[in-house]
Amino acid sequence: MTDTELDMPIIDMAVPMPGFPAHRQFVLVRLNDEGLLYAFTSIDDPELRFLVAPPEPFFPDYAPEIENEVFAALNTQDPDRLLVMVVITAGVNETTANLLAPIIVDRDSRRAMQVVLTGSNLPVRAVMRRAF
Amino acid sequence: MLVLTRKAGESVMIGDDVVVTVLEARGDVIRIGIQAPRDVQVHREEVYQELRNANREAASPTDAAVRALTELLDRPAAASPPDE
Numbered sequence: 546m547t548d549t550e551l552d553m554p555i556i557d558m559a560v561p562m563p564g565f566p567a568h569r570q571f572v573l574v575r576l577n578d579e580g581l582l583y584a585f586t587s588i589d590d591p592e593l594r595f596l597v598a599p600p601e602p603f604f605p606d607y608a609p610e611i612e613n614e615v616f617a618a619l620n621t622q623d624p625d626r627l628l629v630m631v632v633i634t635a636g637v638n639e640t641t642a643n644l645l646a647p648i649i650v651d652r653d654s655r656r657a658m659q660v661v662l663t664g665s666n667l668p669v670r671a672v673m674r675r676a677f
Numbered sequence: 678m679l680v681l682t683r684k685a686g687e688s689v690m691i692g693d694d695v696v697v698t699v700l701e702a703r704g705d706v707i708r709i710g711i712q713a714p715r716d717v718q719v720h721r722e723e724v725y726q727e728l729r730n731a732n733r734e735a736a737s738p739t740d741a742a743v744r745a746l747t748e749l750l751d752r753p754a755a756a757s758p759p760d761e
Contacts, residue, residue, distance in 0.1 A: 560718050564729035565736070576743065581750045584743075595735055596743065618715040634735040635742035640749075643735070646728050661720060661728065669731045 555588060556650055559618040559658040563646075568593060571657070573630075573650070583630065585648065597630035597648060603673050604631075609647055609662050620654040627651055632659070633673065641670035 553572040561568060570588040581602055587593040600607045609629060621627060628650040631642040644667040650657040681689060688698040695717060700708040711719050720728070738746075 560716050562732055563718075563720075563725055564732040577747045577750050579750070582747055593737055595732075596738055596746065614715065632732065632735050633746070634731065635738040635746050637742075640746060643728075643731050646731075659728075659732075661718075661724060663720075663724075669727055 554655055556655050556657045559656045562648075562659045565593070573597070582633075585630070585632075595648075596633040596635055598633055598642065598673075600629060600631045600642070600644070600647070603642065604644065604671065607631075607644060609660070609665075609667075611649060611660065615649060615658065615660050618658055619649065619651040619656040621651045622653060626653050634670065640673045642673050643669050644671045645669045 553574060556571045556573060558569050558571065565587075568587045568589050571585050572588060574584045574586055576582040576584055576596075581598055583597050585595040585597045611624065611627065615621070616624065619627070630648045630650065631644060632646070632648060634641045634643070644662075645665065646659050646661045646669070648657055648659050683689065683699045685699050685701050688696050690696060694714050696712040698710040698712075700710050702708075713719055
């Protein structure tokens with residue numbers, strides 16, 4: 546399914562994000578040329594968007610373990626097709642990333658969910674720095 | 678609030694498909710098992726609250742904040758901490 550105006554594939558939340566129960570569909574829009582920053586924008590409410598980023602350039606050691614329940618919820622056939630995005634809070638003095646609960650997107654099924662890495666002790670607010 | 682008394686091994690149904698089972702009670706610690714459909718996420722309340730707050734804080738940043746961040750990302754040297 547494609548949104549005709551944006552020509553972007555629509556991503557369905559398998560489970561809504563905590564705090565945003567009514568927002569079920571999003572599009573991922575690239576914000577910088579290198580693909581370091583994206584906007585995860587609600588179809589239901591274009592005013593709502595989250596900044597998200599692939600974690601590798603910022604947190605090279607970050608390797609979330611995805612449980613089988615997540616594969617099932619996203620209808621994942623091939624785990625290599627999963628895209629991991631961390632949610633960024635852009636602050637005045639400091640920008641942080643939520644490492645505890647990344648958004649996992651299945652590129653084939655176009656389904657996503659914010660996965661809480663239970664028991665990982667990862668921070669909700671990790672200071673963002675570019676690692677290269 | 679509905680208040681129920683249950684023994685270890687007994688369960689409570691919430692709707693048609695959520696089963697909450699008391700597994701063990703030891704002093705003031707109760708172990709609970711929860712069976713729920715995939716689209717019902719189960720979290721410890723404090724984790725859920727923290728996540729909800731973090732999401733609300735992250736939601737809809739100002740254009741200025743987005744611009745500042747993209748500029749920072751486009752200038753790698755400035756975005757990295759100085760070598761020590």
